[in-house]
Amino acid sequence: GESVGLHLPTLSVQEGDNSIINCAYSNSASDYFIWYKQESGKGPQFIIDIRSNMDKRQGQRVTVLLNKTVKHLSLQIAATQPGDSAVYFCAENSLPHDKVIFGPGTSLSVIP
Amino acid sequence: ETGVTQSPTHLIKTRGQQVTLRCSSQSGHNTVSWYQQALGQGPQFIFQYYREEENGRGNFPPRFSGLQFPNYSSELNVNALELDDSALYLCASSLASWNSYGYTFGSGTRLTVV
Numbered sequence: 001g002e003s004v005g006l007h008l009p010t011l012s013v014q015e016g017d018n019s020i021i022n023c024a025y026s027n028s029a030s031d032y033f034i035w036y037k038q039e040s041g042k043g044p045q046f047i048i049d050i051r052s053n054m055d056k057r058q059g060q061r062v063t064v065l066l067n068k069t070v071k072h073l074s075l076q077i078a079a080t081q082p083g084d085s086a087v088y089f090c091a092e093n094s095l096p097h098d099k100v101i102f103g104p105g106t107s108l109s110v111i112p
Numbered sequence: 113e114t115g116v117t118q119s120p121t122h123l124i125k126t127r128g129q130q131v132t133l134r135c136s137s138q139s140g141h142n143t144v145s146w147y148q149q150a151l152g153q154g155p156q157f158i159f160q161y162y163r164e165e166e167n168g169r170g171n172f173p174p175r176f177s178g179l180q181f182p183n184y185s186s187e188l189n190v191n192a193l194e195l196d197d198s199a200l201y202l203c204a205s206s207l208a209s210w211n212s213y214g215y216t217f218g219s220g221t222r223l224t225v226v
Contacts, residue, residue, distance in 0.1 A: 103154050
């Protein structure tokens with residue numbers, strides 16, 4: 001079946017350092033990947049996405065890398081700030097069913 | 113302010129009871145998806161509704177059912193509640209069923225079954 005999983009369940013970084021959160025997926029038919037941030041008491045919030053015809057996409061302080069050969073996805077956060085502390089989920093969307101499948105999540109803790 | 117409102121925010125039910133959770137989608141969004149998120153885990157897809165019809169379902173039993181109304185509000189109904197149904201239930205609305213970029217999540221309903 002389809003699955004999306006994360007290598008690291010928890011990550012602690014110093015404020016100002018860069019963070020890298022990794023994710024593995026198993027469905028080679030997935031064509032669209034999304035990173036979400038979930039803060040305590042809130043629903044998931046869209047961060048950045050990438051389509052399978054790309055290998056890199058940059059946003060504000062965030063970069064997503066996609067390696068289809070090894071079915072690996074990563075989220076890089078530059079100059080991590082205390083407000084970045086949250087649980088981060090990678091997710092995949094495989095058409096035509098258009099259901100978004102979430103991984104188990106990585107908890108990012110920023111040390112001031 | 114996400115534009116997606118869920119009610120109630122918290123709910124306690126007894127095993128065997130039935131529950132209805134409600135979601136008010138962002139204006140104009142014709143697709144709504146429901147997710148179950150157990151503590152410490154990622155959201156699990158329950159089902160999706162597009163223009164009032166079920167448009168995909170995850171691995172959940174039939175006692176999980178839903179409705180979507182013409183005003184784009186929706187309901188998640190769970191019958192014969194079990195202890196393992198305790199979770200955060202999230203709804204997400206979008207303008208089109210094919211574009212996850214447009215997904216907007218509500219803050220969820222925390223259901224506790226005792």
